[in-house]
Amino acid sequence: VGVKFAKIGRKPWPLLWRMHNVQGDGITGGARLIAYLLDACAKRSIPIHYNTKAMELLTDETFRVSGVKAVNDDGWVEYHARDGVVVATGGFSANREMLCRYMGGPLSRLVLRGSPSVTGENVTLAGALGAKLVHMDQFHCGPIVEETHANPNFVIDAGQGIDVDVRGHRFMDEVYTYTQKSLATVERTPENLAYHVIDSHWPKAAGAAKKFLAMHTKVLVADTPEELARKMGIEPKVLLDLFKTYNDALKAGKLRELNPPCSLESPQPLDQGPFYAFPFQGGITATFGGPKINARAQIVSNEDRPIRGLYACGNAAGGLFYGNYIGGSQLGGALVFGRIAARELARQHKRG
Incomplete structure (x- = not known):
């Protein structure tokens, strides 16, 4: 296409x-x-059709899905489908109540990284017909700056620097991936806010700061640790003590003995200005839970029987991912199962 x-x-x-x-x-x-x-x-x-929200699936006398009842700017409207309906709404990452219900209170504070229109219609529409809902607590998260939606994943995955909360305390192992760091930030800081503090040993530091500042995204830059601490709103002694503890442990080969440990493969000392503090929050990329589909993209019931005329693809479908996901596989799931669903609908149409 x-x-x-x-x-x-x-x-x-x-x-x-x-x-x-x-x-x-x-x-x-x-x-x-x-x-x-x-x-x-x-x-x-x-x-x-824009500004048209699906509210209810329609079924015929044989309990086959035959259309959608929706609401638009003028009120109720019905769409009738001869061959079936494909749910391609995404998941429920923008629905705070569902995040709290299925994933727990702290995770409902994840900052939204994607569309504000992904509000769980895959669950409400299909669930009303008895669809089997699976992996409802599964999701992918990543770092984000809420005000500008800048994504600092390559900064916090630099392999150098430390991650601190707004009080200047380390709260996780810096070897974590950007996904693990995002999850730790929302679970371990009341504000769901942290800084990746790094110095000029990282050759990309100045370029990264320039990039984010050009996007009107907050980055703190200072020539000394004391100045950086003041810009972060913490006591300079707190950051100076943290830098000394970190640098002394690095020199002694005891970073893994810190609490929490630092298990970076090639850590560098924090002693070369300018110094940088990149803010980030834990953000939700997508949810993986929803109505389970089979290999033909058909949504199945709690008895694992296909609900006739009802299909799902992409993040609207449950059962594709859990724990984590492979990069690119969300669009992959949408493409693969979207095409499968379309072929199934075409096959139904030819049968009359």
Whole structure:
């Protein structure tokens, strides 16, 4: 359909050289992807109805899904489907009540990284028909700056520096991946807010600061630890003591004996200005829970029987991922099972 992908490039561990990004051509890859898909729909005369929220699935006398009851700016509207309905709403990452219900209170404070329209219609629509809901507590999270939506994952995965809360205390092992760091931040800090503190031993520090400042994203830069502490709003002695404890342990080869330990493979001392503090919060990328599908993209009931005429793809479907996910596999799940669902619908149509 005309989507262009950029050359593969190295990503933060564990993604490494495993993922193709959509070529942005001046905008983000995600925004460009939507532009490509909208163009493809226009060329095929496929209508898109905006500000139209699905509220209820319609069924016929045989309990086959036959359409959707929705609400738009003018009120109620019904869409009738001869061959079935595909739920492609995403998950429930923007629904705070569902996050609290299925994942627990602290995780409901994760900052939203994605669309504010992903509010759990996959669960409410399919659940009303007895769909089996699986992996409801599973999700992916990553770092984010809420005010600007800047993503500092490559900074906090630099392999250098320390992660501190707003009081200037370390609270996790810096060897954590960006996903683990995001989860630890929301679970271990009341504010869901931390700083990645790093110095000029990291060759990308100045460039990273320039990039985020150009995006109107807060980065604290100082020539001395005392100055950095004041900009962070903490007592200079707290940061000076932390730097000394860290540097002394590094020199003695005892970083792993700190509490919490620091298990970085190639840590560097914190003694070379300028010094930088990059703020970040734990953010939710996507939820993995939802109505379970089979290999034909059909949503199944609690008895594992397909609900006739009802399909799901992408993050609207449950049962694809848990624990974590492979980079690129969310779009992969949407593409693969979206095509499977479309082929199933076409097959049903040909049968009449």
